[in-house]
Amino acid sequence: MAPHSSAPHDPDAAPSARAESQRERILDAAQRCFIARGFHAATVSDIATEAGISQGLMYRYFDNKRAMILALIERQLQSDQQSMRRNPLSADIVENLLAIHQLWTRGESIAGVDAAIASVALYAEITAEAQRDPVVADVLQRHDRLTTQTVCDWLRQHDLARGAAIDEAGLQRRTLLMRTVVEGLAMRAVRDPDIAPQTVRAMLAGAMAQVLND
Template identity: 40%
Template sequence: MNGKPNTTKAQARAEAQRERILSAAQQCFIEHGFHAASMASIAETAEVSAGLIYRYFANKNAIILAIVDRQLELLRNDIQLNRQVDLAAEMADNYGRTRTLDSRGMNAALLLEMSAEATRDPQIAAALDHYDTTLRAALIDWLVRGKQTGGHELPADAARARALILQCLFEGLKLRETREPQLDRTLLTAALQEFVPLLLKP
């Protein structure tokens, strides 16, 4: 026996523990803020020892960087799907849903917390800059891609400008979530359906 099944099982368990810690940390950051959330509170929420957390993450910065990476991977995979997307409908449907922990999108309050911390911490600022750059590149690829693979066949120059506007719109809606969680969905849907298709036209 070469021990590979046991190695695979151990790796799966380690990955599950890591994800559990990240989910608990995200919950603590959202509920208490980045600075008020201690490693002890994260350990308690994750129902693990603080020592176990330090096996995976050196400090809170390392945890928040891992959360950024995880969210970016989810978004990138979603954008790369070869399917036709009613973007306006999805944006309206997702409004407010990123307030939950099981959402694929970045939680609005957490994004604000990270953005504030980025003004003080160059490492987090660099991670968010990488997040922005990678997401914009994925949006550009989606906009220029052929329609048979779910894209919109925009010229490259137009795609760069539209990707920027879309990114601003995504982030603006996240900010709006924190200030107006009960926004009239009918009004939001109508507004998005009027203007978003204009950004996707060649």
């Protein structure tokens, strides 16, 4: 490691930060285009226009659209992991999921991406693409296992904090229930946005009682 690597006036730092922000800008543009037009119909040219940069410059960051979708999967994973590490699991989970459900019903992408699914449209698009492209499927499945591990650790911390005995099979079951309910609820938000919030709250209360093992 170069001795000046973390110095505040590192001459390499500025270009690298610029590159990172450029890369994020392209990913934001790709996400908007994939949501608006679908992965296959959105062109590299659309994405460059949306990002406000040249196609030539864009190719310095991403070889093709597939590289962008893989980077979007990675970004969601990191966001989910950070969110779970920052916020211990608690009884607030019902109200938190209810608030996220309300954003989903309005078709909003969730700013700061503090949700397991930042955009239902992008989530659905990536799920559909994973069934067409084995490379996307492979990366998605690898990342999915990491997220499952993070959720499982999250539940384990909850059990340890309560002094509960650790039951690995039970943790697997509760992790799967948590993920199934969150992802199913995202689908429900698109397909039945007018559902009564009290029904969602009651369903979540029952399901989360099993997840929390309370």
